[in-house]
Amino acid sequence: MNLKNLTPIREGSPSCKFCAGVGFLLEENVKNSTSGVLLLCSCVGESCPCGGKAPYMVYDESQNRMLPCVCHNARMELGKVEYLVKKAGIPSRYRYRTLDRMELNVDAPGKGGFIIAHNWAHDLIKDWGKENKKLEGLYLWGGTGSGKTLLACAILNELIFNYGTECKYAKINRDFLSTIRDSYQKESELHGMEQTIKKQFTDVEVLVLDDFGANKESDWANSQLYDLIDTRYEEEKLTILTSNIPPTDWKDKAEGRIFSRLMEMAHPLHLDCPDYRLSHSAFGTH
Numbered sequence: 001m002n003l004k005n006l007t008p009i010r011e012g013s014p015s016c017k018f019c020a021g022v023g024f025l026l027e028e029n030v031k032n033s034t035s036g037v038l039l040l041c042s043c044v045g046e047s048c049p050c051g052g053k054a055p056y057m058v059y060d061e062s063q064n065r066m067l068p069c070v071c072h073n074a075r076m077e078l079g080k081v082e083y084l085v086k087k088a089g090i091p092s093r094y095r096y097r098t099l100d101r102m103e104l105n106v107d108a109p110g111k112g113g114f115i116i117a118h119n120w121a122h123d124l125i126k127d128w129g130k131e132n133k134k135l136e137g138l139y140l141w142g143g144t145g146s147g148k149t150l151l152a153c154a155i156l157n158e159l160i161f162n163y164g165t166e167c168k169y170a171k172i173n174r175d176f177l178s179t180i181r182d183s184y185q186k187e188s189e190l191h192g193m194e195q196t197i198k199k200q201f202t203d204v205e206v207l208v209l210d211d212f213g214a215n216k217e218s219d220w221a222n223s224q225l226y227d228l229i230d231t232r233y234e235e236e237k238l239t240i241l242t243s244n245i246p247p248t249d250w251k252d253k254a255e256g257r258i259f260s261r262l263m264e265m266a267h268p269l270h271l272d273c274p275d276y277r278l279s280h281s282a283f284g285t286h
């Protein structure tokens with residue numbers, strides 16, 4: 001798949017019919033990979049004198065020094081996208097999935113919520129980084145299979161492709177609450193790392209918190225959740241939350257502080273299609 005509408009990168013040959021000038025492309029049908037892989041395009045790599053060996057430099061006799069190979073910039077840009085997607089921790093089945101690769105059948109029953117959320121995501125990407133745009137997060141809620149994790153991850157992938165934004169995907173229990181609990185255990189390798197762990201979550205530019213409130217949380221957990229979203233709100237960082245429960249269910253938790261913060265920082269959208277995953281299994285939704 002050529003990536004010309006997803007990224008401003010142009011390190012390939014402008015007339016190339018495979019990459020349309022980007023310099024690399026997304027190969028989708030790869031064995032043992034649900035998400036596909038990024039490949040250097042033949043318009044960059046075929047006549048490349050460095051033979052694809054890092055650091056992609058070649059000796060120039062006339063200048064008597066090493067110069068970047070013709071493939072150098074394209075490989076660097078490809079590597080940067082790969083690195084940001086990997087560092088973000090996006091689950092492998094959602095890696096490189098983008099908004100334009102989702103089927104939007106308007107007539108499907110209960111599909112309205114998904115389309116509204118899809119449009120919202122599209123506008124977010126389009127307006128990213130523009131001045132005077134209010135940075136509003138998203139509270140995507142709906143049942144299993146409604147496509148909320150897919151949409152949230154697609155936003156991260158798009159931000160990485162389009163802008164090289166630093167992103168993070170996390171399951172709220174496994175990646176946040178449990179790791180903080182581990183940091184209290186003397187025998188854990190995370191012992192004493194509580195502040196470092198929290199910093200990773202508060203500092204990252206865009207954060208997806210998947211399964212927010214999936215379990216019945218203790219007062220301790222609720223106060224951790226409040227502190228996290230409150231800090232991100234204060235720092236004006238974008239947070240996207242997915243949940244099985246409607247935002248009003250937070251009204252009684254942590255003295256209602258979580259609810260009021262959520263209302264201030266995130267736009268609630270309900271995905272009401274109960275079997276999006278079943279009816280569109282090829283798209284790997286969740």
Ligand SMILES: [Zn+2]
Nearest residue numbers: 016019041043
């Ligand atoms: Zn090409």
Ligand SMILES: [Zn+2]
Nearest residue numbers: 048050069071
């Ligand atoms: Zn080369």
